[in-house]
């Protein structure tokens with residue numbers, strides 16, 4: 093599979109970059125995949141670009157509920173009836189659901205056609221659209237079916253973020269915070285200092301902003317600052333993935349916050365009060381940094397500012413200690429466990445990663461107590 097050849101561009105001039113990326117492939121036919129929301133909100137950002145003239149549109153439902161085999165089948169059918177050959181190209185225009193599902197559909201159609209990712213959520217920009225994991229949900233399990241295969245090119249344009257709501261911005265920012273924690277003190281500090289709501293403020297007057305900005309270089313200060321942070325964040329993921337594309341070792345660093353975070357996410361879903369992935373990750377980071385402080389020597393002077401940032405921006409989920417066993421049970425089902433043992437990624441310091449850490453049930457419950465009382 094095509095791992096580690098992916099080109100990630102932090103956009104300065106979307107039209108020029110997209111034109112070059114499409115010309116580099118030189119497809120016989122061009123298809124654009126959106127979900128219903130990105131068709132309405134993101135397609136207008138690019139639809140007048142000459143490089144997309146004549147593109148055939150494929151649209152699936154929005155959100156993870158549409159990340160199904162039925163949607164994959166719809167994409168395959170549309171490619172087939174649209175006359176796609178192995179020399180055709182699929183442009184995925186959407187969040188992580190669209191880039192994951194479109195990447196899978198492209199990777200399997202006629203044994204693989206090429207695809208470009210144009211991520212439109214912050215989460216997809218810094219996480220889902222890079223790193224080569226594609227797939228869809230199956231049999232009640234998330235991302236159960238999929239392949240590793242990278243896009244030809246990924247173009248990260250902050251233009252798309254102007255229509256994204258603040259909760260989805262914060263959700264993506266949690267993954268950026270994770271990248272800060274597993275990289276350098278400098279990057280971590282920049283992330284804590286950045287006014288994340290700046291990103292949301294930048295979209296005031298979104299409709300006019302998009303119309304007047306179509307395909308033009310970004311120019312506002314907050315876009316530039318954000319683009320710098322994005323570039324750094326995505327470089328952290330790329331560096332780790334390039335060392336371990338198939339997740340046998342160091343790629344597990346990207347799992348920081350996710351062992352407990354996924355359990356929070358599943359519990360919230362089971363209670364009928366779903367939370368965005370990044371919120372669950374932020375709360376998971378908090379618990380896992382507590383464990384890192386207790387068990388791996390993570391410095392308290394770095395724990396507390398991170399705790400403060402998460403408290404201020406993400407609040408917390410109501411938790412009852414009678415739910416601990418349920419959460420623990422959910423952690424034992426984590427995909428990354430080996431031989432039934434819960435595998436944590438902990439930190440001895442910022443960037444000092446300790447993978448495959450076993451943590452006792454008592455310590456996990458203590459971290460949950462800390463979360464419940466301290467946040």
Ligand SMILES: NC(=O)c1ccc[n+]([C@@H]2O[C@H](COP(=O)([O-])OP(=O)(O)OC[C@H]3O[C@@H](n4cnc5c(N)ncnc54)[C@H](O)[C@@H]3O)[C@@H](O)[C@H]2O)c1
Nearest residue numbers: 129154155187188189212213215216219220225252255256
């Ligand atoms: N492949 C990976 O390594 C990886 C990593 C992390 C997450 N993921 C996957 O990514 C998905 C989550 O990503 P997501 O949070 O981007 O979810 P998503 O794609 O479902 O997007 C969230 C919502 O925002 C809407 N949206 C997208 N762009 C928008 C825009 N610019 N303006 C307004 N609304 C917009 C979407 O239509 C959707 O309703 C999950 O399926 C997850 O499994 C994959």
Ligand SMILES: [Zn+2]
Nearest residue numbers: 267350369373
């Ligand atoms: Zn995540």
